[in-house]
Amino acid sequence: MAAQIDCEFLVKKARDLVTEDPWAAKAWLITARTLYPTDFGIQYEMYTVERNAERTASAGRLLYDMFVNFPDQPMVWREISVITAALRNDSQDKQTQFLRGLFETLPGRIQCEMLLKATEQCFNTLERAEMLLLLLRRFPESVVQHGVSLGETLLEAENLDDQDSPVNCFRKLFVCDVLPLIINNPDVRLPANLLYQYLHKAAEFYIGYVTRSPSLESQHQGSQDTADIKSPTKRSTQKYIIEGLTEKSSLIVEPWERLFEILSIVAMRCEWQMDKANRNCGEILHRMKDLCRYINSFDDEGHRKYKNQVVYSTMLVFFKNAFQYVCSIQPSLFQASSPSSNQIPLILLDDLSNIYGDVDIDRSKHIHKRRKLGDGREKTLSSDDEECSGKGRSRHIVVNKIELPNSIDVLESFKVARESWELLHSQEALEKEFTRICMSWKTETWLWLRIFITDMIIYQGQYRKAINSLHQLGALQGAQQHVMSQGALEQQRALIQMAACHFALGEYRMTCDKVLDVMCSIIPCVQDVVKVQEEIPKVKPRFRKASDLKLLPCTSKTMMPYCLQLMLACFKLRAFTDIRDDLALGHVIVLLQLDWPRGENLFLKAVDKICQQGSFQNSSPPLGVLPQEFKLQPSSQTADRHHTVTRGITKGVKEDFRLAMERQVSRCGENLMVVLHRFCINEKIILLQTLM
Numbered sequence: 001m002a003a004q005i006d007c008e009f010l011v012k013k014a015r016d017l018v019t020e021d022p023w024a025a026k027a028w029l030i031t032a033r034t035l036y037p038t039d040f041g042i043q044y045e046m047y048t049v050e051r052n053a054e055r056t057a058s059a060g061r062l063l064y065d066m067f068v069n070f071p072d073q074p075m076v077w078r079e080i081s082v083i084t085a086a087l088r089n090d091s092q093d094k095q096t097q098f099l100r101g102l103f104e105t106l107p108g109r110i111q112c113e114m115l116l117k118a119t120e121q122c123f124n125t126l127e128r129a130e131m132l133l134l135l136l137r138r139f140p141e142s143v144v145q146h147g148v149s150l151g152e153t154l155l156e157a158e159n160l161d162d163q164d165s166p167v168n169c170f171r172k173l174f175v176c177d178v179l180p181l182i183i184n185n186p187d188v189r190l191p192a193n194l195l196y197q198y199l200h201k202a203a204e205f206y207i208g209y210v211t212r213s214p215s216l217e218s219q220h221q222g223s224q225d226t227a228d229i230k231s232p233t234k235r236s237t238q239k240y241i242i243e244g245l246t247e248k249s250s251l252i253v254e255p256w257e258r259l260f261e262i263l264s265i266v267a268m269r270c271e272w273q274m275d276k277a278n279r280n281c282g283e284i285l286h287r288m289k290d291l292c293r294y295i296n297s298f299d300d301e302g303h304r305k306y307k308n309q310v311v312y313s314t315m316l317v318f319f320k321n322a323f324q325y326v327c328s329i330q331p332s333l334f335q336a337s338s339p340s341s342n343q344i345p346l347i348l349l350d351d352l353s354n355i356y357g358d359v360d361i362d363r364s365k366h367i368h369k370r371r372k373l374g375d376g377r378e379k380t381l382s383s384d385d386e387e388c389s390g391k392g393r394s395r396h397i398v399v400n401k402i403e404l405p406n407s408i409d410v411l412e413s414f415k416v417a418r419e420s421w422e423l424l425h426s427q428e429a430l431e432k433e434f435t436r437i438c439m440s441w442k443t444e445t446w447l448w449l450r451i452f453i454t455d456m457i458i459y460q461g462q463y464r465k466a467i468n469s470l471h472q473l474g475a476l477q478g479a480q481q482h483v484m485s486q487g488a489l490e491q492q493r494a495l496i497q498m499a500a501c502h503f504a505l506g507e508y509r510m511t512c513d514k515v516l517d518v519m520c521s522i523i524p525c526v527q528d529v530v531k532v533q534e535e536i537p538k539v540k541p542r543f544r545k546a547s548d549l550k551l552l553p554c555t556s557k558t559m560m561p562y563c564l565q566l567m568l569a570c571f572k573l574r575a576f577t578d579i580r581d582d583l584a585l586g587h588v589i590v591l592l593q594l595d596w597p598r599g600e601n602l603f604l605k606a607v608d609k610i611c612q613q614g615s616f617q618n619s620s621p622p623l624g625v626l627p628q629e630f631k632l633q634p635s636s637q638t639a640d641r642h643h644t645v646t647r648g649i650t651k652g653v654k655e656d657f658r659l660a661m662e663r664q665v666s667r668c669g670e671n672l673m674v675v676l677h678r679f680c681i682n683e684k685i686i687l688l689q690t691l692m
Contacts (some may be wrong), residue, residue, distance in 0.1 A: 040070045047079075054098050060105030077121055084118050087134055112139050125157045129173055136181050147182045148190070157199065162196060166201075166441075167208040175205045176252060184263045191272050196308060199266045204441055205310070206259040207319050209252060211448055213480075214335045256320050263316060272309040281317045281416055289423060292430075303429075311424065311433045318420035322452040324413040328404065329551060330490075333448050336339065344403065344553045345490050348455045349500050351398060351548040352565045355572065356599045384600045395459055398550045407551075418456050447476045454497065463501040470494045470501070477679065490554050491516045499566055508570035509691040514685050515563045525557040525675040560673055564594050567680075570691060572602070576609065582617050583690045585609065590679060593672060 043066055050059040066076050086099035103111065115135040122128035132150050138145050151174055158170035179198055182188050190198075252258070267274055273291060288310045295306050327334055329346040347596075397414070399407040424434045443449055450473045457466040474494040499514035552558050568591040575584040589606055592599035610616040680687070 003264050040066070040073055040075075043070070043189075044073075044075055051102070056098065056101045057105055060102050063102065064106055064110055067110065071117070077118070080114060080118050081121075084115065084131060084134065088130055108139075109576055113141070115139075125153070126173070129157075129170075129178075130480075133173070133177050133181075136178070140181075140185065143181050143185045144187050146190055147178065147185065151178045151182060151198070159393040165208060166204045167212055171201065171205045171251075172563060175202045176258070179262065183262065183269065188673055190269070192305070195266050195270055196312075199262060199312060200437065200641055202259060203316060204263050206252075206255045207323075207441075210255050210334070211323055211446065212335050215450075219289065259316060263411075264313065267309065267313075270305065270308070273306065281321055282412075285420055285423070286318050288317075292423065292426065295427075307429055307433065308534060311430055311437070314420050314423050314430075315437065318417050318424065321413040321417035321420065322449060325410055325417060326448045326452050328406065328410040328413070332450065332490075333451075344555055345493075346399075346404065347493055347496060347554045347559075348397070348458055348549055348551055349497065349562065350458075350504060351550045352562065352569060355569045356595075356602050389527060395461070396548045397459075398548055400551075404551065414455070414459075417452065418459065421453075444472075445476070447473075447480055450476055451493075454494075458497065458501065461504075463504045466501045467498055470498045473575060488521045489518075489556055489559060492521055493554060496559060496563070499563070503566055503569060508573070509688060511566055511570050512688055512691055515566050516680055516687065518559070518563055519677060520684075521679045522556045522560065524560055524671070524673040525555075560677065561594060564591055564676055564680075565584060567591060567595070567687070568599075575692065576605065580613060581690070582613075583686065585616070587687065587690065591676070 012067065043062060047059060047062040047066060048180050050062055055486060063079065067080070068074070070076055083099045083103050086096045087103060089096055106114070115131060115138070118136065119128055119131040122131055129150060135145060136150070154170045154174040158168060158174075161168075163170065179202060183190070183195070183198070256687050279394065281286065291306060291310055295303060295310065298306060329348075332345065342410055378491070397411055399411065403638055423430070425431045438444075450469065454466060454469045454473055457469055471494075477491055477494065495514050495518050502508075502510040502514060550561060568588060571584045571587040571591065575588045576583055585606055589603065592603050592606075
């Protein structure tokens, strides 16, 4: 008891002198340590004085002595915990740098032992993993002993914690930190099936990370609020997710490059066929196409190995390029997109620039051909059949460079992704393995991927299949309303593309039905209609092998005219048949106002048809723009001034009628888009009945 009192007196004396005379305080402590070498309080006080004075070398020696002589003291482990936290911290503040320097003064053997024992002191899985990771980084030779077991611990913890997403704290630590240490260490022997498993986990994480939605943080915050009540372990996990996956300072740099680097290392360790490192996606795809040509000539082991090479290499190329395409046309889906980007979403649609052309040519495009079957029967070919029979047919996608400055790169990404998809489905073995991976990742719930697949199918001209895909897209959009941040029109993407697909199939009533659904949900742009001057080739072939497509802005200013053009195309084919249909003809005349004077020739053709009929009766005038009844008999004064031609009508009367129509439209005080929008809404039933 007396010795304890003496120790406390010496420590208190030194503590009182620290501020006034630090050297005297140090002398008192040296004396105390000499007298009582086994007293922890004296040595800890000496360490505290040296640490507070930021004397790195002496503080390090004292910490070493305490670690060796007093390994069970809680205060020692508190200090070690502070130091190891500084080692894991990226901060460059003065205190953190001092603590790192203090640790560096310790002998390497003691550093390793200290980190190992510090790991044993951790009860939280994440903290223990981070401590062990610190050991692996500082002492690479320990990777052989602890690397694989640490990776398995993290993957097991992910399963036990019942994580909903692969983008979680356990997977992040494994993929970004532990896995590179394991696979880059030549002394770590790993079987091929384990390497494939690790590559699978890494791909799932990085793809999930780059394609995560903007709502991820709010979702995790809500999960954390629930976890705070239910489970402390869940609370710490969710806290790590928020801090580790959403803060700018913790963002993963170049995730795709990291993933392809892992692919390259796995390829080397699995002895894949490689002749060049650091290939770009196009080169990788070309190499896989070559490998596929003779993959079936290998024995079972070789076939299995190279099948994995083709599947994983092509699959990563596919997902990267599909993501780049969708991220460019609809960046609001992704948290990784630039927050300062105000780019308007784009939608892929068939080009309708020829709707003002020859009716006979248009009609011939929609007449289903007939093919003789082997037994003499005839099969009606839809446009799907025709496109499939000409698989590989190239179609041109038109993009306005103002709306998409990097259009060349975007279209290249679309091309590479599409060809990758085709390669993955070119052989049964490849398709089976790719499907298995997609099912394990639940890719059917990925909204962005469904958008790409739909656009790819539309590009291929498989419109019936595209409609089925669009139904799935609409269901996903409904289930993920939190992702859609733009507005009603963007949410109508599936309906707009569906309308275009029905039109391509010749299903005009369904086209009109979808168009009118879209029109009911958007507000017309009240600004003046902007006429886009399109470059039209001087010589156009009468029949094109494949129609062009366009990436159009998903705005009411662009989508309304497109919807109206679809309606015009539907009524145009009905209006100019041999059967009289004044309703369809009237709808055509109304809709031709949209882009006057581009539709002037078609308008004059309508006038010719009315002249042939001798009269025109329209029971549904469009808001007073078009009179209910026209009498095309020229007045005697007009007839005397013009040269009479065939069919009892004059050229001058046709010109007078055209000018009268222009004057009447120009007198309308309302915006043309508002007028046409109201016409579609008010006359919806009649418009649909016309196409029955």
